[in-house]
Amino acid sequence: MSEKSVLEQMRADIERALAKPLEQRRWAMxxxxxxxxxxxxxTAACKAENKxxxxxxxxxxxxxxxxEYPDVKHYFMPNLCMxxxxxxxxxxxxxxxxxxxVDGVVRIDYAKNTGDPKVxxxxxxxxxxxxxxxxxxxxxxxxxxxxxxxxxxxGQEAGRKDKIGKNRKCHYCLHRIExxxxxxxxxxxxxxxxxxxxxxxxxxxxxxxxxxxxxxxxGADFGTDPITRYLGADEYHCAMxxx
Numbered sequence: 001m002s003e004k005s006v007l008e009q010m011r012a013d014i015e016r017a018l019a020k021p022l023e024q025r026r027w028a029m030x031x032x033x034x035x036x037x038x039x040x041x042x043t044a045a046c047k048a049e050n051k052x053x054x055x056x057x058x059x060x061x062x063x064x065x066x067x068e069y070p071d072v073k074h075y076f077m078p079n080l081c082m083x084x085x086x087x088x089x090x091x092x093x094x095x096x097x098x099x100x101x102v103d104g105v106v107r108i109d110y111a112k113n114t115g116d117p118k119v120x121x122x123x124x125x126x127x128x129x130x131x132x133x134x135x136x137x138x139x140x141x142x143x144x145x146x147x148x149x150x151x152x153x154x155g156q157e158a159g160r161k162d163k164i165g166k167n168r169k170c171h172y173c174l175h176r177i178e179x180x181x182x183x184x185x186x187x188x189x190x191x192x193x194x195x196x197x198x199x200x201x202x203x204x205x206x207x208x209x210x211x212x213x214x215x216x217x218x219g220a221d222f223g224t225d226p227i228t229r230y231l232g233a234d235e236y237h238c239a240m241x242x243x
Contacts, residue, residue, distance in 0.1 A: 006195075007182065007186075007187065010195065010197055010204075013198060013204040014181075015180055016198070016201060017198035017200075024200060026198060027196070028197065029080070029229075030194075030210060030228075031193055031195075031230050033075055034232035036061065036191055039190060042185035042188060042194070045185055045188040046059045050153055050184075051151040053135065054134055055129065056168055058127070058129075060078075061076050061079070062079060079126070080228060081169045083226065084106065084226045085226075086225050089106065089128050092122035093167075095113060095114050096109075096112055098119060105171055107174075108169065110158070110162065113166045124219055128169045131166050132165065151163075152175040155178060182196060183196055215230070
């Protein structure tokens, strides 16, 4: 019998986690930048999954270089919500809509959220956006139906009109996870550079990787205690990607 693929292993990890109470799970993602080929497939998959408009990207990939000629290394650095344990966006939120879940994921309650720009500005990683309600096809002969197609963020079916003026960010595709699926960016990565699962499960792939040497905490000096972490990274080129 052939060995399980990485994706199959992670799906099995999610199934085990879902069998536990919510408070016993701790979702996490580790990105191996040495496997990232810069195809931007994760960005496209995320936009399609969450129906984000122009200027609102939950996940994006930046270029970085390390070293000096002729010893120069080029990297692709995926950026997404760090799901910080000490999240500045939560502290900056005054309407109570941005909260840290017991499973580690920082959530936004769209029913309460007012789209305060201070919440967006508070994120030191630049991965929180404000949805101004812009449409790609606005001003053309026809506003295309897909602009208001249903999305299922946080398990709530809604259209774009219900999110205008809201703070928005990556949430690890919670609606997919809770249905036993992998986040869209993980399932579409051709380089299998993304690892996702339950850190509280020592048998999960992500927990095993988290215990290895070479794990890098992006922006450790921010004091935010991020859950999202990286493999194959170093302080220099992570700083380059943040610029």
